[in-house]
Each structure stands twice: as C-alpha cells, then as structure tokens.
Amino acid sequence: MSIINEFYELSNGVSIPKLGFGTWKIPGGQLAYDATKQAIDLGYRNFDTAKKYENESSIGQAIKDSRIKRKDIFISSKLPPEVMTFQEVLDEFEKSIENLKTDYIDLYLLQAPWPWNDMGNIHDRDNMEVWKAFEKLYKDKKVRAIGVANFGVLDLENVIKDSEISPMVNQIRHFVGFTQPKIMNFCVENNILMEAYSPLATGNLLTHSVIEEIANKYQVTPAQIAIRYCIQHGTLPLPKAIGKEHIEENAKVDFTILPEDMKRLEKLPDTDPDSNIVK
Ligand SMILES: NC(=O)c1ccc[n+]([C@@H]2O[C@H](COP(=O)([O-])OP(=O)(O)OC[C@H]3O[C@@H](n4cnc5c(N)ncnc54)[C@H](OP(=O)(O)O)[C@@H]3O)[C@@H](O)[C@H]2O)c1
DSSP: OOGGGOEEEOTTSOEEESSOEEOTTOOTTHHHHHHHHHHHHTTOOEEEOOGGGTOHHHHHHHHHHHTOOGGGOEEEEEEOTTOOSHHHHHHHHHHHHHHHTSSOEEEEEEOOSSOGGGTTSOOHHHHHHHHHHHHHHHHTTSEEEEEEESOOHHHHHHHHHTOSSOOSEEEEEOBTTBOOHHHHHHHHHTTOEEEEESTTGGGTTTTOHHHHHHHHHHTSOHHHHHHHHHHHTTOEEOOBOOSHHHHHHHTOOOSOOOHHHHHHHHTOOOSSTTOOOOO
C-alpha cells in the first residue's frame, strides 16, 4: 500500500492522511497554486497552511479546481497566535474558510501558545479563551478536529484541565536528531497525534553524512529517509517543497527503515542545534 493511502486516526475517530504537504514560505499566488495542484496530481490529500502564510486563498483555489471531492481532501489551517479573544477567533476562522473556499476546515490549530513577539512567556488564560472558541467551532461542526502547535507539556496541561474537548493534534518541530521526546511522550500518553513540522529541518538535514549513508543503503534520498523516519516514529510529517521533483520524491516513502538503522538515526545528536526545544 502506498503512503498516500495510509491514515492515522485522531482521538475523535477522524482519519488523517499519514503524509501531509507543508506550505510555509510558499508565496500566495501562482507559486502556491501550482505547488498545490502539483501535489494533488501526485496523490497528496493532506494540506497544511495557516492564516499567517498568506497562501490560503491560492491553496483553496487549487483544491477547488482539482475537482477532487472535498471529503477526500484534508485541510489544516492555523489561527495566528496574536488572536486571543473568543469573538476574534471566530472572526479569524471565518476569514480562513472564506480564503480556502470551503464550508469547513478538517483540522484547525492554534499556531503557538504565545504571540510571536512574546515567545516563551505564559499565556494560559488567553489560550483557554481561544480554546473555548475552538470548542464552539468543533461543536458547530465547522471543524472536524481541533489542536495546537508548538505547545509544551505545561501549555497542554493547562488547556486539557479545563476543557470539554482535548486537543487532538500537537504540531511540533520534529526530525531526525531533534525528536523532542518529552512532549512526544506526553502526546502519546494523552492520545494526541504529533505532527512533525520541518521534517527536513527546513532543508538542513539533507547533507548529513549518516543520513546520506543510510539513504545510499536503501537506494533512496536523504529527504526520503527523513520523512520515512517520522512515519516510523508515529508522527505525521509535513514536508514542504515547490518543484515537481521534490514533491514527487517526498511521497515515495514506501520502504521500511530497519530497526538497527532507526536506532542509529534516533541517536544522532543535535542535527540542528539552533532549534528551540518545546518545554
Ligand atoms: N506550526 C508551525 O509553527 C510550523 C513551523 C514551521 C513549519 N511548519 C509546517 O511544516 C512544513 C515544513 O517545514 P519547513 O517548511 O520548515 O521545511 P521542510 O519541509 O523541513 O524543508 C523544506 C526545504 O527542503 C527542501 N526540499 C523539500 N524536499 C526536498 C527534496 N526531496 N530534496 C531536497 N530538498 C528538498 C525545500 O526546497 P523546495 O521548496 O525548493 O522544494 C525547502 O527548502 C511547513 O511548510 C509548514 O506547513 C509549521
């Protein structure tokens, strides 16, 4: 079976394709339209965007023009973390579904537990207010699943303790040599799917000598090893690519990395020392 037809199941029973298509830094307009169209033609059915990426509209148009049934495409978008009041969340959400030209979003995520200009500081009360609005969107069936991104254990505990509906997803920076086991273990224990953002370390992993060596052994590319590693780790990779060659290559991950090679990859230290660890 191809990875394109494999799914994870979220805690509420919703199926989500195991491979996603990342779209950060794909400028809105022709580039985002063409990349999305290319990805759909190559079989991708799971698209990750955000209001902040300023490309929702082009992605929505490409999805609409594809004539693939809406129910067969999984769309995630994210609320900008600067939006903190109940009504503002509902208003921002309306803008996203309008941009995406759809009636509902499959997965709606709060992009971070703090505004970008106050990174790392505690915003528990704001996050709880946002989460109440997310619960309303979920109950109103405007979203099929709700979740968060860049949340650490304390941020998640804060939301879970007072919520009716727990987050179903946490989208985190996660790749070979940077797996964030503390938050990963918490997510596994609480049945929260971890999505792996920047699975190629925004390109920095692709010339790592050990990854290259393992890629040669399996006759695949370093990108394919990095993406397959996430899937075997139980996380959902969201590789971003613009050209057809990369988009196609990243979906060809129907091989198995043997346990001894997974172990070697798991032990690689600090493949990207600049990464922020989620607490
Ligand atoms: N929630 C958050 O805060 C957050 C933060 C960061 C990212 N994300 C999500 O995660 C997605 C992916 O993360 P990312 O954009 O940081 O980067 P990434 O997927 O780790 O890496 C993308 C880079 O790798 C290159 N690339 C892709 N496939 C390749 C291949 N097969 N061979 C060689 N190079 C390849 C791309 O080049 P080309 O584009 O030229 O193909 C691009 O420069 C984002 O797009 C976004 O959806 C979320």
